[in-house]
Amino acid sequence: MSGQMKNSPLAGWVKIVGLGPGREDLVTPEVRAAIDAATDIVGYIPYVARIAPRDGLTLHASDNRVEVDRAAHALEMAANGQRVVVVSSGDPGVFAMAAAVFEAMEDRPDWQALSVSVLPGITAMLAAAARAGAPLGHDFAAINLSDNLKPFELVEKRLRLAAQADFAMAFYNPRSKSRPHQFARVLDILRDECEPERLIIFARAVSTPEEEIRCVTLGEATPEMADMRTMVIVGNSATRRVGPHIYTPRRA
Amino acid sequence: MSGQMKNSPLAGWVKIVGLGPGREDLVTPEVRAAIDAATDIVGYIPYVARIAPRDGLTLHASDNRVEVDRAAHALEMAANGQRVVVVSSGDPGVFAMAAAVFEAMEDRPDWQALSVSVLPGITAMLAAAARAGAPLGHDFAAINLSDNLKPFELVEKRLRLAAQADFAMAFYNPRSKSRPHQFARVLDILRDECEPERLIIFARAVSTPEEEIRCVTLGEATPEMADMRTMVIVGNSATRRVGPHIYTPRRA
Numbered sequence: 001m002s003g004q005m006k007n008s009p010l011a012g013w014v015k016i017v018g019l020g021p022g023r024e025d026l027v028t029p030e031v032r033a034a035i036d037a038a039t040d041i042v043g044y045i046p047y048v049a050r051i052a053p054r055d056g057l058t059l060h061a062s063d064n065r066v067e068v069d070r071a072a073h074a075l076e077m078a079a080n081g082q083r084v085v086v087v088s089s090g091d092p093g094v095f096a097m098a099a100a101v102f103e104a105m106e107d108r109p110d111w112q113a114l115s116v117s118v119l120p121g122i123t124a125m126l127a128a129a130a131r132a133g134a135p136l137g138h139d140f141a142a143i144n145l146s147d148n149l150k151p152f153e154l155v156e157k158r159l160r161l162a163a164q165a166d167f168a169m170a171f172y173n174p175r176s177k178s179r180p181h182q183f184a185r186v187l188d189i190l191r192d193e194c195e196p197e198r199l200i201i202f203a204r205a206v207s208t209p210e211e212e213i214r215c216v217t218l219g220e221a222t223p224e225m226a227d228m229r230t231m232v233i234v235g236n237s238a239t240r241r242v243g244p245h246i247y248t249p250r251r252a
Numbered sequence: 253m254s255g256q257m258k259n260s261p262l263a264g265w266v267k268i269v270g271l272g273p274g275r276e277d278l279v280t281p282e283v284r285a286a287i288d289a290a291t292d293i294v295g296y297i298p299y300v301a302r303i304a305p306r307d308g309l310t311l312h313a314s315d316n317r318v319e320v321d322r323a324a325h326a327l328e329m330a331a332n333g334q335r336v337v338v339v340s341s342g343d344p345g346v347f348a349m350a351a352a353v354f355e356a357m358e359d360r361p362d363w364q365a366l367s368v369s370v371l372p373g374i375t376a377m378l379a380a381a382a383r384a385g386a387p388l389g390h391d392f393a394a395i396n397l398s399d400n401l402k403p404f405e406l407v408e409k410r411l412r413l414a415a416q417a418d419f420a421m422a423f424y425n426p427r428s429k430s431r432p433h434q435f436a437r438v439l440d441i442l443r444d445e446c447e448p449e450r451l452i453i454f455a456r457a458v459s460t461p462e463e464e465i466r467c468v469t470l471g472e473a474t475p476e477m478a479d480m481r482t483m484v485i486v487g488n489s490a491t492r493r494v495g496p497h498i499y500t501p502r503r504a
Contacts, residue, residue, distance in 0.1 A: 027280070028272075030275070094378070095389075095390075098382075098389060099390070105494050117382075118383075118385065120379050120381075122280065129345045129372075130344070130371060133345075138347075141414070142391065142392055142393075154418075158418075162413070162417060164413055165393075167393060167414075242354050243363075243365065244364070250352065250355070
């Protein structure tokens with residue numbers, strides 16, 4: 001397991017950390033301590049921008065869609081004895097940098113011997129669910145709607161089976177400029193499988209000053225309600241409103 | 253939404269908070285601040301035991317399986333002007349106290365008007381996944397295996413559909429003294445649906461001094477590998493080992 005490498009004779013390490021959804025009081029003390037101990041921070045531009053500069057710390061910000069190159073860079077620096085923190089938003093293990101770092105190690109036994117650990121964070125679906133109430137209060141599925149790395153047919157298959165299983169669902173990356181029509185297709189699939197009264201939460205920029213939380217029925221939902229900063233949560237068949245809150249009963 | 257009640261004219265409030273899996277440096281500063289501002293802490297005995305006593309703070313610890321009574325007690329105290337923190341381990345919205353609090357409000361419009369909010373935490377599956385590597389690095393389902401509140405047939409249906417969708421899976425409450433045979437049945441269902449080489453992680457007491465992480469194949473898994481302190485994570489068909497780590501590729 002990851003933790004067993006902590007006594008590696010090499011001084012360098014990589015810690016892949018989750019910064020949570022945006023607000024600083026959602027960053028765990030464990031992650032904060034890792035950042036304080038780092039010599040190098042690696043990550044996507046807006047996440048690296050959250051790290052305060054200080055003497056002895058080099059910030060390496062890179063653009064989106066270069067995850068494996070960025071991961072290789074982090075591993076290379078650790079092999080040179082540097083203490084490298086790879087930053088993700090949310091949790092690094094959920095549609096974020098941890099899988100990319102392990103992918104970069106595939107053909108490199110030398111990198112596999114490095115001290116590499118993953119420090120969890122508050123992933124977007126937990127922050128969004130909390131703001132709405134408890135829509136993920138019972139069995140649920142988390143699905144990345146982006147087809148950058150997988151065929152849309154697989155997304156469609158998972159959506160239909162998750163709806164048939166009556167899972168609540170959390171959608172990451174629902175919509176982007178390069179895939180404007182896809183979320184409309186997702187709503188069509190949900191309308192095939194679920195009743196029009198099904199509740200859907202659009203949670204945008206959760207925990208930031210731009211936060212907007214909106215709950216509508218599947219019948220009322222439109223593709224424009226989501227963008228790349230939106231987390232979408234679909235209730236299961238029992239999800240309901242109680243006062244200003246949305247929750248999924250524990251018996252569902 | 254929950255957050256809109258913050259300006260309620262009533263001075264009392266309820267914050268339902270997640271303490272994370274066990275180690276104190278996995279508690280967010282947001283949750284710590286709520287505990288510091290509370291007059292009353294309500295929760296299951298071992299979670300309330302994690303809160304340091306201080307003047308002006310009353311600890312109300314209760315036994316398991318009285319979630320809705322405990323929730324009603326919290327709401328009642330908030331209606332009396334008290335500042336009440338309901339503690340859960342992990343995240344309060346994932347198989348924990350948040351849904352019970354909203355359930356307790358169902359027929360009480362007076363309680364629905366109170367200031368009630370949910371503060372997210374590091375849920376067990378994220379902590380367990382991080383210790384193993386990134387087994388939840390792609391689409392996944394979270395399933396509560398307990399049939400205390402739902403028929404086991406529904407658990408079985410969700411397991412089969414989740415396996416057919418090729419979701420990685422995280423199982424909460426895999427086994428208890430009152431349900432000793434059920435996890436054996438879960439393994440049988442998985443063997444029906446998945447290949448024997450499928451990786452399964454048994455993560456016990458994650459982030460505590462008793463932590464044990466073990467990864468075996470489905471062919472090697474036995475029911476005794478899980479108890480009530482164990483989080484079980486089943487990989488998808490692409491989940492693999494790289495060095496000491498287990499991860500699910502982003503393309504799967």
